[in-house]
Amino acid sequence: STQSPTFDIMNVDVSQVGRFAPHILTIEHLLETYPEFTYPGLNLDDFVNPVKDYTCTYPPKLGAPWNIDFNGTFTQMPQEVPLMVRFFRKDLYSKEGREVSVTWDEYLDDIRHFHDPSRTRFGTVLMAAKFPSIIMEFHNWLYSFGGKLWDIKKDGTITADINSDVAVSALEHYLEVSKYAEPNSAFYGWAPAAESMSQRRAATCINLTEFASLMDIPGESYVVRDVGYTRNPVGDAGASHHYSGAGLAIPKYSRNPAAAWVFIQWATVSSMQLIAAMDPLALAVPTRNSVYEDPNVQELIKEGTIRHFDTVKNAIDRDEINIKPGFPKWDSIEGEMLNQLNQVIRGNLSPRDALNIVQKRADDVGPFTF
Structure with a gap:
């Protein structure tokens, strides 16, 4: 917003696209302006649709529960697919003779069964x-x-639907699960939670796929090859996986847009994604379909080095993805929401009271729009 030329490339998260979209050079503009710097055979159709639709198109093309296409503009190159999936200790489930649970109630039964604080x-x-x-x-x-958090209309109007009875039920279940979680969970972000799993302190969890490689680092992880990945538990609306990816964009104020255009193509081309996908210290989920299908990747999936790709691809193919739609004023609600949700987990507020507070904040600030 300062129009500073300091940065030539931006990494824009799905929840922030609306905030930065007015300041970004569109992909169409880059293709038309710099044909001599465009990769021969650049295949934009190879990108996984949900990533392209949610993160890189603004206004986004929304799937369930809205299923609305705003005919938005392609603004950035799809960079990553950090998707939340279920991590579980294969060794524990095998030892106990338990099948991996399917529904949320069965998931709760699992964590009750494995919960043994006396053994850390x-x-x-x-x-x-x-x-x-x-x-x-x-x-x-x-x-x-x-x-859902938001009621989104076809005209782009966004109003809050945060304190519905269904939302309260979901938060009540989340709170019940927290009773069988590592006590420090109320102070953990994604990285400490992943570390807990890698240090054998948790039997199962839901976390981002970018931490899959952490599970298998010899000398750092105690669960090498012992963690499996599967679909999130199923509720009345099926399974749902939170996607929080980002893209690579070029600000309008860059002094080097041609060079930046070359870089963001290079960073997202199939060959580079293949390297990141096969690197045991990365195991990065690709944003291109061709990388999923590459024989080298498929071999590592069968061999077991890559164990989370199929779970991710199945979630994408089933359209079982949820997002934080990136409208410009999302930040005005996020702080209130994370604070009130944390108060619930710490036992200071009931789920309904917490969601009522967030709903009121959204009603006071909104309505919103793309």
């Missing part, structure tokens, strides 16, 4: 700090239960 083993671990992570984590419950 907890049923689960949450990323429930007063931090954006708690909003992301709660999304998996909310949309699976059939709720």
